[in-house]
Amino acid sequence: MRRKLSAVIALMLSAACFLTGCQTSVPSPGDIEGYDDGEEYLSIWVHTIEDTDEGRCYKESVHKFNEAYNGKYFADIEFIPRNDSGGGYSDKINASVMSGGLPDVITVDGPNIAAYAVNNIIQPLAPLTESERSEYLESILDQGTYNGKLYALGAMESSVGLYYNKDILKSAGVTVPEADDPWTFTEFLEVLEKVKPVVEKKSGYALDMTFPVGEATIYYYAPFFWSNGGDMIDETGLVADGVFNSEKNKETVEYFRTLLDKGYMSAVPVDKLFESGRAAFKFDGAWEVNTIYTSYPDIDLGVAPYIVGDDWNGERYTPTGSWAFAATSKTENIEGATELVKWMSGAESGSLLCQKTKSLPSTYKAFEENDIFQTDENFKALYYQLSKYGHPRPKTPVYPQVSTSFQQTLENCVLSGLDIQSELNKSVERINAKLKRYTYDNE
């Protein structure tokens, strides 16, 4: 009798396992606190867990949205964890694309906006007024626009700085130029030559430069190519041949090789070369300022303007790009979704994020509200670089392949000494293979 009972329980358990997977539910008014009758329901997913500074900021912003739009909209936020390499969150999005459970608003990493747009995961936002548009940094609007339509607005921006060690530069007798008149490739070589004897005494290198696998390489070094008259892909985002493997790009890769050949950088990455005071220059993200201030206070940190190609004509070239809010193709309430997107990426939300997580905001107002951009010279320099010269990463649906090819080309040509033109051509072949599915119709 007991065995029969356990058997029945086991059967019910397997039935339960089977059925729990098949649930979907849309809440009705009254189910969640704050969701009142007459309000339109908007669901939003964010790419962090609630238990981080960023997550708490998002929760706070959503709460304020619900207060401001009480009676009209109700936003319901869900926190999706994301691991280091970006998985987790994107897996959930992929799964929802296939099973149809996308919410109204999601967050998208800047470079992925083109791919998501082309594949109908996100749809263009409801039109914004001119004054609303002017609130945002140029780079935010540029990043979120694909094929002339605005899909996403970022709550934060990011940038990369050319950091330098003030003490080393002083002993070498080098002065840093103004932001609008940065060092050119040739001038930078001269600077490195001057700095070399000083760092060699500390058994270091003039430049702490590496080409790690992952997003960092294209993020840090694409500006070298942009400011030297080259690009990774054309404006449509669909043609790489003639762009990625252009003569100008070949020149730029040769420039990196010169940096290695003249001994300004190490062929093998040395941990914490800059942070231990043994390198004069380093390219790193905006977060590095905070890291140095808190963990390496002995370093007297300065931010130099990003270097430019010899033929630079003043165009935009510095790195930008971060997570943005977008409305999915599944939302039936594009007006509401756009309101939520504008709120989450707006000045108030951006200010809060900046204070708690030290990320750069996306609206001019938020920059003005936060003193640190007026008082601290390093943050001020980064802001100036971002607002005046920010350039989004290549906008193309095959961005992941462009990013990997970029990193491989630099690594292979500079560190392993392979032939530059053939590596560039190989990359174009790879990118074209991935582009095939998007150019089926164009042929």
Add this chain to the structure above:
Amino acid sequence: MNKELTVKKKKKSESLLGMAFFGPALVLLTVFLFIPMILTLIFSFTDFFALNPEITHFVGLENYFQIFRDEDFRQAFGNTVRFVLIIVPLQGLGALGLALLINKVTYCKKYFKVAFFVPVVMSLAVVSTLWIQIFSPEGILNSILGNFGIAPQPFINSASQALPSIAIMSSWQGMGYQMIIFLGGLQAINPALYEAAEMDHASGWKKFKDITLPELKPLCIFVFITITIGAFRMLVQPMIMTGGGPSHSTYTMVYDIYETGTVNWEIGLASTMAIVFAFFVMILTVIQTVVTKERGNKHADKKKKDK
């Protein structure tokens, strides 16, 4: 007549009970193992793109041709084979050697067993992060080499040294497990055999060759096959330590499957690679089993003859 019926009934109710207990496990296995396997096979014949499932076409065997034309996949294949070729002898023989040594120890045997087994239970990610520091130009290994006057080696930062470095590290971590297996096997050998060999004035090497090895044969086969299969699945260490580089020198097949499917969103191609990978490992296992069994049988025949 009644007795027959009750026996049949009992058998039927017992088998029903058995199936009921098996139920939950079967459901979970089907949903998370069998169905995905079948789906992978189906996807490998399509150009399924994760971001846009609607534009999937059936492409037949095109994917299979494409991946073999792809330089990255061919390199990943070659790298994986190279990993296996280094890890299998190193880990297998290392484990055997350690087991033989520990078997002879009389004091603190437990301490040695635990010490060599601890790396096995450490997480792969933790060990990889630790060894990044050990291998670094200013890390422990290079400092030791410096004492002998050898210039600091780039190890995981050089295209030629990265793969062997990771392979050696991986063998070090896994050795403890096979060592415990061999220790168990060694203790199961009848000591009388050794005593008989002593009386015949057999040397240490002869004892090893003619008693230890043959007795351990089934264990050796097991260890050989499991290390091979494990080495083929190498993913975590290259991913954390070198990101597949430098110049794709530590890029393995499983890593390629991950990159293609998750990063590039190309599920169709990734499924194809997964099927080819599984097929290859299966064939290899079958070959290994057949080859080692033959030798085993030959040996059994010889024993019979001598008797």
